[in-house]
Amino acid sequence: MTALWRRHPVGIVGLGLIGGSLGLDLQAAGGVVKALVHREATAERARSRGLATEVSTDPAVLRGCGLVVLALPLDRLLEPWPELVAALPPEAVITDVGSVKQPVLAQWEGLVGGRFVAGHPMAGTARSGVEAGEPGLFLGRPWVATPSGATDPAALEGVRQLAGAVGARWLTCAVAEHDRAVALISHLPVLVGAALLQAADRGSREPLGQGAAPADSPAAEDLATLVRALASSGYADTTRVGGGNPELGTLMARSNREAVLEALGFYREAFTALEALVEQGEWGALRNDLEECQRLRPDFL
């Protein structure tokens, strides 16, 4: 049977990085794309970039769509505006692209039932907004769905075919598995990197202990300057996501709080054990742990 996205127009709500890229790829694959955006200026720019077949700020644009992709930021997925919900075609499959799945699934299954498919295409670049969409963004990238017991299998299949049409790698898992996974590999690194920045800042302002008088050379650097001057690419890499978008970091922690707390617990355990090895001078055991880490990392690349 012909895929849902070929039989009917596909609605895309939001034309940022994910929505815009999806619109480009679906049209290139022969689909008809109807996009809803919030502001007229965005609509005009999206039209001139050709991000969708039709772009409007009127929710009625979604009429006739067989599948609607909610390509909205997480906070707007969790508090959707009523006009949008009202405008969704009553039979259409609805899916989203949010990076945390449990609260989105609860919210949208409540609104539209089993025709909602919670999804998460893992394709990011640093860019966002109507200029960000690009062809081929999803090629070979994971597109995760977290079906529940209530999810309509035909709806799930419709989204699977959509993901396949843009070259994504389809994965399914339980919603709690997804949310733990993103807590461990995406939300925890933000807090870990943030703490590293704060530690270097605090540590560079704390006076040195007794017997560690600063150099009395007039050219000697103060500690705060020194710490910053000596930071190399390793420090820059380790803190990249920790020094990233604060709004986004907060939203992730907030909407995935339970899984993030659990991930913080796993992390604290590992960190405390490493600290104890240094404290006790267990150098052989420390090297074993670091060797394990060296072996572990390639699987995460």
Add this chain to the structure above:
Amino acid sequence: MTALWRRHPVGIVGLGLIGGSLGLDLQAAGGVVKALVHREATAERARSRGLATEVSTDPAVLRGCGLVVLALPLDRLLEPWPELVAALPPEAVITDVGSVKQPVLAQWEGLVGGRFVAGHPMAGTARSGVEAGEPGLFLGRPWVATPSGATDPAALEGVRQLAGAVGARWLTCAVAEHDRAVALISHLPVLVGAALLQAADRGSREPLGQGAAPADSPAAEDLATLVRALASSGYADTTRVGGGNPELGTLMARSNREAVLEALGFYREAFTALEALVEQGEWGALRNDLEECQRLRPDFL
């Protein structure tokens, strides 16, 4: 007065990344470089790469040098072989390139007194060994010296001119300041990244709680596979140094134990405070902290 490195040959002990690069740049600047290496195969390769004016495995090659750079790994700086110490010209300025300074300073001031200058050129690439040396490695990079009360000012000046000859940015500070700085920005990130790898590994093998049954779809991924499949460039960056050379990570922690423990303490404090904000749902305060981190990071780049 003519710089020491111009008046007499410069000795370099070890022709790895730092020693080899220094040899290339000093010769290009008009200096005469006499290099001592451990193995004849290394000497041959170093000769054919032109890393020094003269390369030998015989410590006598250092005769007549006015300044000797110990471009050796930290463990060999801390336990120098006696033939090397005996072969150092009795009036020469001796300096090193080790990444931890307190134990090196203690060891070498004991051996040669105030003509030892503890130094640390911060110029690294991932490469090492006789093939690694490259021209221009030090250009614009920090070269830190940590003079003590016993350091001969003329010796310090001789090393400063050497660093200047290869385009490095000269900095001086107290030895305790240097060791705290590298603990915060270089050694701590190793342990932080290592704990993140262990946390993701452990967390991906720990069963989910009650009420979080895995998806029953036959295609559903197991959690360990999922966590690895979803890891993105942010995770890769945050764990790069944590998944690096275990030997080196252990050596850093071991030779800079006090400062690393102190840095772990600064980190634990920051991490615990962030964890408490998530635990208590203090989202405004968490955003403030992440905003501070976003402001802090550019100074470390």
